[in-house]
Amino acid sequence: MSMAKPNADIPEGPRRRLLDLAQERGASLAGLSELIGRNPSYLQQFIRKGSPRKLGEDDRRTLARFFGVAEGELAETKEKSYDASPESADSRESPWVEVPRIDIGASAGPGALPAGETAFDAFRFSRRWLAEQGLEGAQLSAITVEGDSMEPLLNDGDEILVDRRPLPFRDGIHVVRMGDTLMVKRVASAGGGRLSLLSQNLAYPPVSVAAEDVEIIGRVVWKGGRI
Incomplete structure (x- = not known):
């Protein structure tokens, strides 16, 4: 019997990456929302509902520092500075x-x-x-x-x-x-x-x-x- 991949219902991208990081660290989304000065449901809505559509630059920077990852991992591909189109x-x-x-x-x-x-x-x-x-x-x-x-x-x-x-x-x-x-x-x-x-x-x-x-x-x- 095959098992569904964790978080498979969230498409690849910054929302999926943030959820994976939170689960790896054992951090709650409510706690992370408070870390960036937002209401407790903010990141839950971002991940599950896509609202807001993208994280603000200051929010990305704070979360990236917390997890010790590059800020670009939490940004949409088209947002990354000087990004070229992926190679076919x-x-x-x-x-x-x-x-x-x-x-x-x-x-x-x-x-x-x-x-x-x-x-x-x-x-x-x-x-x-x-x-x-x-x-x-x-x-x-x-x-x-x-x-x-x-x-x-x-x-x-x-x-x-x-x-x-x-x-x-x-x-x-x-x-x-x-x-x-x-x-x-x-x-x-x-x-x-x-x-x-x-x-x-x-x-x-x-x-x-x-x-x-x-x-x-x-x-x-x-x-x-x-x-």
């Missing part, structure tokens, strides 16, 4: 991978407000080359660097590949969001729940921020630009 079976057989170029800049200076997140073009990379770089299966987008604070490593106008996979954090060059501002910085753990945002250009001092105030969009894995 036919595209996976192609020797080429198209990486969307996003119409947005990541500031390497004082910060820049995003004007949009629309792909206007694409780069085509060899699937074999990506595998050789350790980027097989990476969720890549290309964006433009703005400003001079990461010089000489990254120059104004360089295009960078950002891997948005929800991997465990490690120090390195990342694109981060603070409020409505996107920045590309070297990000290092500073202990005590804080991060250091570091510039290559010594004219820019380090910035210490609470980890909860920064959303790490992805790790910079490649750059290209004019000589």
Whole structure:
């Protein structure tokens, strides 16, 4: 006799993921609702009835920190920043991978407000080359660097590949969001729940921020630009 898979009545996505996490942790939905400052039935309605249709950004961030998972796991696919369309079976057989170029800049200076997140073009990379770089299966987008604070490593106008996979954090060059501002910085753990945002250009001092105030969009894995 086959047994129904737990939570099989909830479609794959953030509602199913949240329910699975709650059950794994032994946390009640009522308690989690109170954690995010909502009425006790809020998350029960979200999961079982799809109301609200999606979790707010602050609610996702709080729940993701509680469970120790990437915030993107609790977001609808179409909400994820710089998300490209999933590869079809036919595209996976192609020797080429198209990486969307996003119409947005990541500031390497004082910060820049995003004007949009629309792909206007694409780069085509060899699937074999990506595998050789350790980027097989990476969720890549290309964006433009703005400003001079990461010089000489990254120059104004360089295009960078950002891997948005929800991997465990490690120090390195990342694109981060603070409020409505996107920045590309070297990000290092500073202990005590804080991060250091570091510039290559010594004219820019380090910035210490609470980890909860920064959303790490992805790790910079490649750059290209004019000589």
